[in-house]
Amino acid sequence: MFNHPDSNYSIVLEGQYNWAIVLLSLMIACLGSYVAISLNKRVRMNSFFHRDVWLFFASIAMGIGIWAMHFIGMSAYHLPIPMKYNHIITILSIFPAVGASFIAFHLVNRLKQSLRNNIMASILMGLGIVLMHYLGMYSMLIDAQIVYQIEIFIFSIIIAVAVSFFALYAISAFNKKFEHRGFKILVSLMLASAVSMMHYVGMFGTTFYVSDGYHNIDSEMGQAGKALLIAMVAVSVSVLLLLLMVSIYLDRYIDYRIRFFDTQTNLPNGRYYEKEIQKNNNQLVLAVWQINSLKDVNYAYSYNDGDKLVNYIANTLKAVHLPNTMLYRMEEDRFAYLMYRTDRLPLLERKMQEIARIWDDARYQGKPFYLKASCAVVSVEQSKKVKYLYNDAQTVFNHPSTLFQQEVAVYQPSFHRYSFEKKILADLDQAMEKNELFLVYQPKIHSDLERIAGMEALVRWNHPEHGFLSPATFIPIIEKTERITDLTDWVIENACKQLSDWQQQIGADWTIAINIPGDYVSSTRLVKKLKKMQDKYQIEPRSIELELTETRFVQSIEEANHSIAKFRSLGFSVALDDFGTGLSSLSYLKKMEISTLKMDKSFVDHVPHSPKDSAILKAMIDLGQSLGLEIVIEGIETEDQVTYLRQVASSLLFQGFHFAKPMKAAELLEWSKKHYLH
Incomplete structure (x- = not known):
């Protein structure tokens, strides 16, 4: 292998490269690396599929890229003698590349990263490239002896390992950067360089000898068969593109399943329900089951037993067949039937009584x-509006009167709503005094700097009798009365106090957004409250942002504008929430x-997969930035949305469950330290 051949082999063959085919081999290496990195990125994403499935696909893409690059590169090298390949060894030579790629990608995707992992991964990747190359050389059927210069042989291995290290280190250390296509292309080029440089450096140190009496030398011979070249290119590129298409399909499918289906029961979830009722069907009936035993089982036994109980409940509900009806798992302990025929209401009640x-x-264990x-x-017909169906069920x-003894209750506005509303209003003062009300904070992330720019303060209520109440349940009740100003003042004071604490604890230069109800916007009481809190907690006005919902004041735009101008003159920021949902948005x-x-959020839900939604959102962002406004995108739930929005514009603020759910103050502080977003 490294020794000079027998004395009979003294004629050195001079090969030549077809540079067009050399370029083709480099392109194949780049394509294989790009597809492999794209597939590998999904290892760290939420998925119904095991991470090893993505590792397997990434390894195949990388292995094919290495394999195809070698044989196309060899086809570009013309020797003046016949050259064929042992087909079995040719096929087997792909396995070292695939296997080494799998182990390397497995190492760089470990949760706990270390330099040792990256070094081991790069050594394995480099050796996989080298082994594939020299197995490919061994598969050649040629009337010549092949001799390798040991110095260049070793140098080619070092190159493969070293360049692989930089590429794999970038994959493990800069995972978030892969949202930028340019960075992904750069790392792909690095990985492709490891493959290509090893091959061509190795070939530079390779010498072909023929015997003195060899007469079958012809400059027109020695080209790898054109049909073989075309077949290899077609097959390798086709497989790579197929892998990419499969990954895109699976990614969209996974995103759809995660967003709209419950992973345990495979039932559509609350998001699917919200999407369904937006069709504004006027013949809807909703039957919601709330199961209070689930928490008891979790506490008394285990969460595994709780899962078994959920499966039992879901299977019982699935066994009920109702025409024109869909079953949902709305929340952890709530299931719902949505029927599309109000004239079938008696049938729905009868079936619910059968379930009861x-x-x-019921038997357990x-x-x-x-x-x-x-x-x-x-x-x-009782809720008047489709969007109130679920809230009215919560009211029940x-x-x-609801005792959770398998009773089936039909919602009656005059009975359920009035009594509950009266109770909520009566308990509000106690809730504020005894800290039954509390604030949670959802961070806003700067799209370019990847740090916390601020957060939105959101109120929650842990009612001593009714448990945790959704804001969608108690806020509309309080908004109907003047008590909403008392609640808003409570939120302002507690949010300002918390912001002051953060500034003293960690010196955080954050802004805090507070929702202001429409009727309170123009009140002099609000201005006085803001000034008082500013002085009491020594907060700069620019640290407070007042969020005004467009649909709440669009009918009194002149009065609202006067109030906004007043806030701005005092140094406070003012945000227009739910932009695009009011009919007069652009004109005002x-x-x-x-x-x-x-x-x-409604403008973000289907981005980037919906071209129309993407175009509308881009136009709205362009409009806002052209007016010099800061743009906040709320409701972000997928990495695809983040990637698309970063391509559309810079200096955006992101808010949504993709980054973090609303958290209590202590949780948010720990979260910010863990994610280095401060």
Whole structure:
């Protein structure tokens, strides 16, 4: 291998390269690396599929890129003698490249990264490239002896390992940077360089000898068969593109399943329900089951037992066949039937009573088990609006008459709503005094700097009788009365106090956004409250952002504009929330002295897969930035949305579950330290 051949082999063959085919081999290496890195990125994403599936696809893409690059590179090298390949060894030579790639990608995707992991991964990747190359050389059937210069042989290995190290280190250390296509292309070029440089440096140190009496030398011979070259290119590129297409399809499918389906029961979730009712069907009936026994089982036994109970409940509900009806798992302990025929309401009630009788005799782990559950049946004819169906069902559950003894209650506005609303209003003062009300904070992330720019303060209520109440349940009730100003003042004070604490603890230069109800915007009381809090907690006005919902004041735009101008003159920021949902958005936007636009979640949900939604969102961002406004995109839930928005514009603020859920103050502080976003 490294020794000079027998004395009979003294004629050195001079080969020549077809540079067009050399360029083709480099392109194949780059394509293989790019596809492999794209697939490998999905290892760290939420998925229904095991991470090893993505590692397998990435390894195949990388292995094919290495393999195809070698044989196309060899086809570019013309020797003046016949040259063929042992097909079995040719096929087997792909396995070292695939296997080494799998192990290397596995190492760089470990949760705990270390320099040792990266070194081991680069050595394995480099050796995989080298082994594939020299197996490919061994597969050549040629009337010549091949001799390798040991110095160049070793140098080619060092190159493969060293360049692989830089590429794999970039994959492990700069995972978030891969949202930028340019960075992904750069790392792909680095990985392709490891493959290509090893091959061509290795070939530079390779000498072909033929015997003195060899007469079959012809400058027109020695080209690898054109058909073989075309076949290899076609097959390798086709497989790479197929892998890319499969990954895109699977990625979209996974995103769809995660967003719209419950992973345990495979039932559509609350998001799917919201999407469905947006079709504005006026014949809807909703039956919601709330299961209060689930928490008891989790506490008394284990979460595994709780999962078994959920499966039992889901299977019981799935076994009920209702025409024109879909079953959802709305929340952890709530399931719902959505029926599209109001004239079938009696049938729905009857079926719910049958389920209640089944659960009267429920058994758990072979023993009788008392299932604490209730069902609320709500028709659009009683709720008046489709979007209130689920909230009205919650009203039934919060009513004192609901005992969770497998009863089925039909929502009656005059009975359920009035009594519950009265209770909520009566308990508000106690909630503020005894800290039953509390704030959670959802961070806003700067798209370019990848740090926390601020957060939105959101109120929650842990009611002593009704448990945790959704803001969608109690805020609309309080908004109907003047008590909403008391609640808003409580939020302002507690948010300002928390912001002051953060500034003293860690010197955080954050802004905090506070939602202001429409009728309170023009009140002199609000201005006085803001000034008082500013002085009390020594907060700069620019640290407070007032969020005003467009649909709440669009009918009194002149009065609202006067108030906005007042806030701005005092140094406060003003954000227009839910931008795009009000009918008069564009015509009044130029009159408002706002500082920030918040894009409503409905414009983000289907981006980037919907061309129309993507075009609308881009136009709205361009419009806002052209007016010198800061743009906040809320409701971000997928990495695809982040990638698209970073391509559309710079200096955006991101808010959504993709980054973080709303958290209590202590949780947010720990989260910010962990993610280095401060």
